[in-house]
Amino acid sequence: MASSGAKKVRSKEKPGKSPAVLPTLTPSERVDLLRKMVLIRRFEQKAAQAFMQAKIKGFCHLYIGQEAVAVGSISTLSPTDAVITAYRDHGHALARGMSSRECMAELFGKITGCSRGKGGSMHFFNKEKHFHGGHGIVGGQTPLAAGIAFAQKYKGTGEVTVCYLGDGAVNQGAFHESLNLAALWKLPVIYVIENNEYAMGTHQSRSSAGYPLVKRADGYDMAGITANGNDVDDVREKMWDAVQLARTESLPSLVEVKTYRYRGHSMSDPGNYRTKEEIAERKKESEPISFFKERLYKEKALTEKEYEEIERVAVAEAEDSIAFAESSPEPEVATVFEDIFAPEDQIAEFRPPIGS
Amino acid sequence: MAVITMREALNQALSEEMERDENVILLGEEVAEYQGAYKVSSGLLQKFGSKRVLDTPISESGFAGLGVGAAMQGLRPVVEFMTWSFSMVAYDQIVNNAGAIRYMSGGQYSIPIVFRGSSGAGLQVGATHSHTPENWYANVPALTVITPAFPDDAKGLLKSAIRSNNPVCFIENEKLYGFKDEVPEGEILTTIGQARIRRPGDQVTLIANSASTHVALAAALQLEADGISAEVLDLRTIKPLDLPAILGSVAKTNRVVIVEENKPFAGWGAQVAYEIQHRSFDDLDAPIERVTGLDTPQPYARVLEQAVMPSADRVIEAVKKILA
Ligand SMILES: Cc1ncc(C[n+]2csc(CCOP(=O)(O)OP(=O)(O)O)c2C)c(N)n1
Ligand SMILES: [Mg+2]
Numbered sequence: 001m002a003s004s005g006a007k008k009v010r011s012k013e014k015p016g017k018s019p020a021v022l023p024t025l026t027p028s029e030r031v032d033l034l035r036k037m038v039l040i041r042r043f044e045q046k047a048a049q050a051f052m053q054a055k056i057k058g059f060c061h062l063y064i065g066q067e068a069v070a071v072g073s074i075s076t077l078s079p080t081d082a083v084i085t086a087y088r089d090h091g092h093a094l095a096r097g098m099s100s101r102e103c104m105a106e107l108f109g110k111i112t113g114c115s116r117g118k119g120g121s122m123h124f125f126n127k128e129k130h131f132h133g134g135h136g137i138v139g140g141q142t143p144l145a146a147g148i149a150f151a152q153k154y155k156g157t158g159e160v161t162v163c164y165l166g167d168g169a170v171n172q173g174a175f176h177e178s179l180n181l182a183a184l185w186k187l188p189v190i191y192v193i194e195n196n197e198y199a200m201g202t203h204q205s206r207s208s209a210g211y212p213l214v215k216r217a218d219g220y221d222m223a224g225i226t227a228n229g230n231d232v233d234d235v236r237e238k239m240w241d242a243v244q245l246a247r248t249e250s251l252p253s254l255v256e257v258k259t260y261r262y263r264g265h266s267m268s269d270p271g272n273y274r275t276k277e278e279i280a281e282r283k284k285e286s287e288p289i290s291f292f293k294e295r296l297y298k299e300k301a302l303t304e305k306e307y308e309e310i311e312r313v314a315v316a317e318a319e320d321s322i323a324f325a326e327s328s329p330e331p332e333v334a335t336v337f338e339d340i341f342a343p344e345d346q347i348a349e350f351r352p353p354i355g356s
Numbered sequence: 357m358a359v360i361t362m363r364e365a366l367n368q369a370l371s372e373e374m375e376r377d378e379n380v381i382l383l384g385e386e387v388a389e390y391q392g393a394y395k396v397s398s399g400l401l402q403k404f405g406s407k408r409v410l411d412t413p414i415s416e417s418g419f420a421g422l423g424v425g426a427a428m429q430g431l432r433p434v435v436e437f438m439t440w441s442f443s444m445v446a447y448d449q450i451v452n453n454a455g456a457i458r459y460m461s462g463g464q465y466s467i468p469i470v471f472r473g474s475s476g477a478g479l480q481v482g483a484t485h486s487h488t489p490e491n492w493y494a495n496v497p498a499l500t501v502i503t504p505a506f507p508d509d510a511k512g513l514l515k516s517a518i519r520s521n522n523p524v525c526f527i528e529n530e531k532l533y534g535f536k537d538e539v540p541e542g543e544i545l546t547t548i549g550q551a552r553i554r555r556p557g558d559q560v561t562l563i564a565n566s567a568s569t570h571v572a573l574a575a576a577l578q579l580e581a582d583g584i585s586a587e588v589l590d591l592r593t594i595k596p597l598d599l600p601a602i603l604g605s606v607a608k609t610n611r612v613v614i615v616e617e618n619k620p621f622a623g624w625g626a627q628v629a630y631e632i633q634h635r636s637f638d639d640l641d642a643p644i645e646r647v648t649g650l651d652t653p654q655p656y657a658r659v660l661e662q663a664v665m666p667s668a669d670r671v672i673e674a675v676k677k678i679l680a
Contacts, residue, residue, distance in 0.1 A: 058480035058656060109480070109657030120482045120656030136484030137442065138414045171413035172445065199414055201390035207413040273390060336652055336660045 022076070022240040027301035031310075033075060033232055034296060037067040037289050038314040040091045043100050046318040047090065047107055051267045055326070056107045060121045063091035065262035068288035069194050070095040072235030073162060073257075076243050080157070082148045084132040084141050085164035087122035092164060096131045098124070104321035110328035117331045118339065139165065139172025142191065146178045149189035153250055160188040160246040162239075168199020170213055179254065183220040188246035190239070191254045194229065196261045201273035214256035222252050229259030230286035233295075260286075357538040365507035365539050366396045366472075366528065369514035370434065372543070374404050377432060380518055383410040383419055384436030384473070393438045394474050394533055420446035420471065424453045424523075427469040432518060437473035440527055441487040454523035455496040470517045472526035476567055476617060477654050478665050479530060486654035488618040490565070493525040494595045495622070500524040500548060501594040505532065505569035508539045509592050512546025520548065529567040529617075551598035553605070557587035560675050561605040563628055564615040565591040568666055572615045575671035584675065594624050602628060603636050610641040613674045615666050620648040642678035647671050 025033075044064050050056045063070070070091040074083060085092045093103050098114060106113030107121055114126050115134070124134035132148060135141035145163030152159045169175060170193060182189050193213050197204050210216070217224030223245055227238035235257060242253040260282045264271040296302035360368075374380045386393045388401040388411040401409040412419040416437065423433035437443045443450065450471060457465050477486035494501045500522050504510040510528070517524040554569060555576050562572035569590040576586040589605050591598065606612055612632060614625035629644040650664045 057658065058482060059485070106656075109659075115656075117657035117660065118483075118653075118655045120480065122484070123482050123656070136482060137445065139445075140484075168414045171415045171418075173415065173417050174445070200393070201386055202411060202413075206389075206411060330659045331655075331657050333659060333663045336650065336655055336663050340652055 020244070022237055027299065030296060030299075030301050031306070033071055034289070034292055034302070035310050035314070036071045036095055037232065037292065038310055039100065039317060040067045040071070040094050041289060042311075042314040042318040043094060043103070043321065044090055046322050047104065048263070048267065050107065050322060056121065057109070058120050058122075059087065060107070060267040061088040061265065062261070062263040062267070063088055065282075065288070066194060066196060066229065066259045067091055068232040068235055068292065069192070069229045069257050069259050070164075072232040073192060073239040076236055076239045077160070077162065080130055081159050081243075082130045082132055082145075082152070082161040084145050084148065084161065085134065086138065086141055086166060086169065087134070087136050088166070089122065089124045089134045093124045093126070093131055093134070096126070096129050098126050098129055098131060100317050100321035101324040102126070104325040105328050108325035108328070109330070110325055111331040111335070112324070112328040116335065116339070139169045139174045141165065142169070142172070142175045142178040143181070145189050145191070146181050146187055149182065149187040149246075149252070150185065153186075153188055158247060160190065160243055162190045162192060162243075164192045164194055166199060167193060167195040167197065167204045167213060168202065168207055170216060171208060176216075179216065179220045179222065179252070182252035183222045186250045187252050188250045189252045190242040190246055191252070192239075193254065193256045194259055195256055196259045198261070198265070198274070200265045200269065203273070212256060214254055217254035222254055225253055225255045227255060227257045229257040230288045230291055232288065232292050357540055359536050360507055360539050361533065362504075362507045362510050362528070362535050363394065363396055363533040365511040366514055367398055367400070368539075369511045369518070370397065370400060371403060373515055373518040374400065374408060378408075379430065380432045380434065381408045381410065381426070382434045382436065383412050383423065385412055385414055385438045387411060387436050392436070394530065396528075396533070397436065416442050416446040417449055421449035421453060423469050423471075424449055424457070424467060427454075427467045427523075428457065428465050432468045434470045434472060434518060437471065439485060439530070440473050440475035440489050441485050443471065443473070443489065444487075450493070450499070450523075450525070451496050455498045459498060466521040467523045468521045470514070470524045470526050472514070472517075473528060474530040474533070475527050476529040476531055477649060478567075478661065480656055480658060480661055482656045483653040488529075488649065490525075490527050490594045491618050491623050493527075494624055498523065499595065501527065502548065502592065503527045503529070503566040503594055504592060505554075505564075505566050505590050507535065507537045508544065509546055509552070509590075511539055512544040513548065513592065515543075516545050516548050519545070524548075527566070531567050532570075535570075546592075549593045549596040549598055551589050551591045551593070551601035553587060553601075554590045555586070555588040557585040558609055559585045560611040560613060560679065561587045561589055561609045562613050562615055562671065562675075563589050563591065563602060563605075563625070565594060565624070566617065568615040568617050571666050571668055572671060575615075575668040575675070578668060578672055579675060584679065586675065597628065597631070599631060599635070602632065603639075606632055606636050607639050610639055611678050612640070612644045613671060613678070614644065614646045615671055616646070616648050617666055618649055620646060620651050623648055645674040645678055647674050
């Protein structure tokens with residue numbers, strides 16, 4: 001549903017490859033969506049435990065509660081479309097098909113991690129999977145998304161870019177500059193605001209003027225779309241419109257997805273700015289995994305027994321990723337000087353030796 | 357004398373200056389209701405109210421520039437960057453506006469603003485979050501750059517910074533917030549631009565700042581066990597540099613190792629080394645050594661990050677090299 005004030009998505013006959021309407025998933029494909037969401041949840045719960053044991057260091061931002069957003073939206077993409085997000089990136093990475101092993105190993109700072117232990121929780125990358133980070137500076141990924149989309153259009157690949165950002169990030173200048181560029185140059189990019197209501201301890205009502213946030217699309221004459229982030233089907237449906245607009249007409253859009261994070265801003269945040277009751281209430285009314293699970297039960301796409309199996313497999317995969325990360329080697333100290341310059345251009349003598 | 361943390365010392369400085377001058381305001385992300393991301397501003401909202409302690413949106417360029425504008429109009433804003441790593445988003449406002457308006461206007465405006473917040477590497481937060489940016493700001497002619505290493509200096513220098521009519525970059529180091537030390541009761545105003553000998557010695561001078569001062573002190577302690585007497589000079593202020601203190605120590609020890617967490621290329625240590633060889637060439641008995649953060653983006657993995665950071669071991673190695 002387009003929000004009041006924001007432009008409706010224009011519909012138009014789509015050329016060639018992608019179907020005009022959202023493909024109906026088979027029951028087993030629908031169960032796959034649930035499987036992904038459960039995996040992300042269990043992966044992060046294991047990561048949280050490992051953080052408490054000081055096996056994961058630095059900042060660690062959990063996605064728990066928001067799983068339907070990444071899973072639903074990424075399920076509307078083709079595997080070569082680009083995905084880019086902020087520091088709360090574990091869910092998007094897993095939804096994109098990155099392995100739990102490479103993700104957990106990155107959290108443990110191991111050489112087998114998706115960024116060779118150099119990035120950590122906030123800086124996951126996997127170019128092969130078209131997952132372009134993992135960005136630590138609020139809003140910093142938004143111009144990159146415009147650039148990736150620019151290159152997709154320039155090369156005529158027919159691919160699109162999805163860029164996630166938070167409700168706090170909408171107030172960075174870079175985001176506004178990106179929206180303008182995307183609209184002005186008709187770039188095939190979809191900006192997805194994951195509105196989980198809080199930017200650290202600041203409720204959205206104390207950080208942004210002009211609600212709903214999707215209204216920001218108006219000023220740039222872009223499509224503005226709103227979705228319910230607790231309902232993976234709704235996310236899919238609304239994202240599909242945006243993806244089609246980008247794919248077939250090379251037009252950007254802004255999608256505001258209403259969601260909620262159940263954990264602190266990061267593992268280091270005690271979360272005193274909201275009540276336990278508030279969190280409990282949100283979980284009760286709209287926890288995305290149980291919500292979707294119940295729907296699948298009703299559709300007879302899933303039995304309780306099958307769900308138990310999904311849980312068992314997800315926990316086993318998360319545990320396997322921990323074991324893999326734990327048994328992986330630390331990076332060799334010499335790797336600290338690798339990956340700074342393109343190896344073909346690297347002038348060895350310019351490298352300062354350790355201890356310089 | 358009370359023993360308090362760096363965090364408390366900074367908090368006292370803010371509180372005392374806000375009490376003293378109602379034109380002092382504090383703005384930044386999470387400074388008010390959350391009590392500060394690192395709790396430096398704890399209690400200030402309750403004490404001074406939301407007119408003077410303001411939570412901002414995540415708009416560093418906007419609120420840093422707003423601070424400069426407010427300073428042009430007579431307020432004395434203290435702008436907190438949650439970390440200096442995020443100040444990059446506001447670089448233009450700090451460099452081109454805070455750093456040039458007095459000069460460009462032929463001296464018509466004072467810009468009595470303090471930009472402050474945490475900084476530094478070593479906590480495994482990766483390349484984007486680990487900057488130690490005193491070099492970048494010291495490169496701007498009209499900016500004052502302060503990097504305290506101890507609670508008493510943090511308090512005395514922050515109070516002086518707030519009273520300064522110049523734009524000041526007050527760069528704290530996250531690793532030091534919990535560091536405890538004695539701070540004199542009552543008003544302390546530390547003069548900006550003066551280094552301080554934190555440990556006297558006569559065979560080598562370790563010149564350091566901020567967290568690196570503690571690395572240098574640890575090295576000096578171990579060197580003492582090896583019978584080597586190292587003087588530790590804490591610069592406290594990177595700009596202006598206290599040349600008399602630096603040259604005075606070099607005249608005594610004739611050997612220098614510079615310890616800095618920031619990256620080596622054009623780091624402040626390069627400037628200090630230049631000044632020493634230029635002004636006191638005859639005092640030197642050995643080439644000046646620098647122990648800096650290595651010239652790589654900051655890695656996440658602990659083994660890698662530890663290799664990148666200046667360490668007591670690397671300082672000792674450098675000292676032994678020039679004493680050999
Ligand atoms: C430029 C910049 N300023 C501040 C921060 C510190 N910071 C990290 S996340 C965050 C809150 C962001 O909130 P939001 O955009 O809503 O995303 P969410 O964390 O809710 O996913 C802040 C202030 C940062 N990383 N970068
Ligand atoms: Mg948010």
